[in-house]
Amino acid sequence: MYFDQSPYEVKLDWGRRGARAAAERGDIVIIVDVLSFSSTVVTAVQHKANIYPYPPPINETAKAYAKELGAEMVWGRSEAIRVGGHSLSPLSFSSADYARDFVLCSLNGAACTWIAAQVPALLVGCLLNASAVADTANRLKLEMDVNITVIPCGEKWSDVKEGEDELRPGIEDYLGAGLILSRLAGTKSPEAEVCIGAVKSSGHRIRDLIWESASGRELRERGYEDDVTYCCQADISYAVPVLQENRFVNAGDPV
Known part of the structure; x- marks a missing residue:
């Protein structure tokens, strides 16, 4: 027998496996990858850029896809320093990117997006747009009469041994998911309720917790303190990326 959260209207599932389960159910999906896929996509869409997600890695196939679209690649932070252009840092996007096309690969957010691409609606959420993405998801839920799954993407362990799970849950994504879940309407699964509880218990310490988390420290030690500071801000954006x-593109903009 397969056990899941199907009795509930609002669910939480982790990573690529969770994205597949949500797609099989036909749920609205909200992808949450705070550091940094979601925050980067929200920022780029806020500046009216077009973001084409593509599964990792950045290889010749991904580059050929970008060339076919006439789009620019979004590089990893270190690679962008070497070759120039935009990176997974949300701060690399600005108003100068209006109407420009970009292809974005990432190990977590883009991979989960690719898996769930055929759902009734796929949105991108993070701390930056938590209220806005929840409002949009609530509206779509009523219009489409379907349920919602929030997908915190987590990270991948770099030293996985045979038989081990490569998913490393990230508290930054869990807290981002919890803030969005707290604003969603409908019956919530126990998994979703516990995630909301994590946000409530964290209170005003969310920024400090993410700053000191494994993911936050990794970016800070690589010199990207500004990215962490930026991504920890809640409800500063009304942009809601929808696939x-x-x-x-922004859910509020005409296509």
């Missing part, structure tokens, strides 16, 4: 015709 339409293989690209993310």
